[in-house]
Amino acid sequence: MTLPQTRAFQKVVDHVEQAIATGELAPGDRLPSERELVERFGIARSSVREALRVLESMELVRSQPRDPRGPLVLPASTGPIRRSLQMLTATQAVSLPELVQFRMVADAAANLMAATRRTDAQLLGLERNMARMRESIPLGYGAFSRLDLEFHELIAEAGGNTLVRLYGNVTRESVLTLIQRTILDAGDREALMRRSVRHHAAVYQAIADRDGPLASRLARETLYAYYADHVDEADRAIMADLVRECGGTVS
Amino acid sequence: MTLPQTRAFQKVVDHVEQAIATGELAPGDRLPSERELVERFGIARSSVREALRVLESMELVRSQPRDPRGPLVLPASTGPIRRSLQMLTATQAVSLPELVQFRMVADAAANLMAATRRTDAQLLGLERNMARMRESIPLGYGAFSRLDLEFHELIAEAGGNTLVRLYGNVTRESVLTLIQRTILDAGDREALMRRSVRHHAAVYQAIADRDGPLASRLARETLYAYYADHVDEADRAIMADLVRECGGTVS
């Protein structure tokens, strides 16, 4: 009684995936209990459980012990994408130059959009972040870099584009983990941090002034200045192209 | 002992994930057989199988029936990211304007990089694609749009940035599925296709001439022209910003 084509659990996975994609199952809905899925799909409970583990790993559903209402359908999440991306960078499938180049593109877009769409409240959030960042300099690079990520995340959020935000956040995190070792070796970390604060202030001002092109150019120029020395000639040329594309100058 | 905070299969997942991330397990390596993992981790075979299903859904390993060598460790894949992204767009977690805006950014970057890095062989591939595209016009929009996707995929490949390529491909696919209904309603589909062919020819020429800024600007202007009418005022403004960012003009 073996099915050569598809494995038993795959039927359940496909069915639930389809139902969620079509909106038939919405976040907050409940799947039937494991034992009920056994009857509906005519497969063993172990197979049902394999299906639920797969759906859980995609963050589509969540099973909770002793919940009589059944597995919960979750809202669409970017978690699996983040984890997959981190695995790609961890296994060197994506290199630092690729990450930096993409970050130039994503940060530029985020800054541009934020300059147009930002609200005063979001501007205030950026101010508060910058204040905390200045205070964190004596605390070391760990706390500082978390606030650095938050600064860009706030901008991406203000930009209002889910994809720019998601890809940008993941990319920034990956860049940070890859570069952290190098940074820690650098002699004058405090100078690096102070430079970051100045760059953030410039970007903040451009966004406050609703000067999108400037905010965009600052992102590209800054990233070029930070990372150009960490990549080889060919990748540096691409980065320079990205800076010049929008009228920027390579320092 | 039943609820040790973490579920049994998670131990195996974490262990294997870690081993792959650190390079301890490389693509082509083999995991121990299910029954051996049972002994090593001291858990039941059903739990081991749940772990393997999760690792399989992340495309980190693959189990093959009756393979005495055990589950195969796979090379890093972008498959899970693609599927997660498609789910995000399917559930409307990402809207058409967001997709189009991001596509403007990604296509522009891909065109720019391709103009610098493209080889003559890749140029030839673009030519062949364009020829097939012209021939496909009488065959209807389905075949045409597949070749359209391929054209941009070839450019992204020539650009040489994994992230730009991955994100761009997924985004283009999603845009196409979301817009297809509208396109099919449009009166003169053949005129649309002929316009696409002309735009592709212009991009091709810019890439052939190694004129990155032009290739980039063409991407943004073309996408604005195609989709500006399908989004509301605020999103259209952002799209116009993206065009002007690099010296383009809004038609």
Added chain:
DNA sequence: GCCTGGTAGCTGGTCGGACCAGCTCGGCGC
């Protein structure tokens, strides 16, 4: 009549055993 306490029945988590189909390999018979 109302409150309270126990219990039955559900949930998901885990385990162990069983069988199947198909591949590999080694030993046996020729």
Added chain:
DNA sequence: GCGCCGAGCTGGTCCGACCAGCTACCAGGC
């Protein structure tokens, strides 16, 4: 020496059992 066949492994599936904890219901005491 060559070829065949079965033993032993693999993953895929199913079944039954038990546990812990939550809930709802019902009986008993006040």
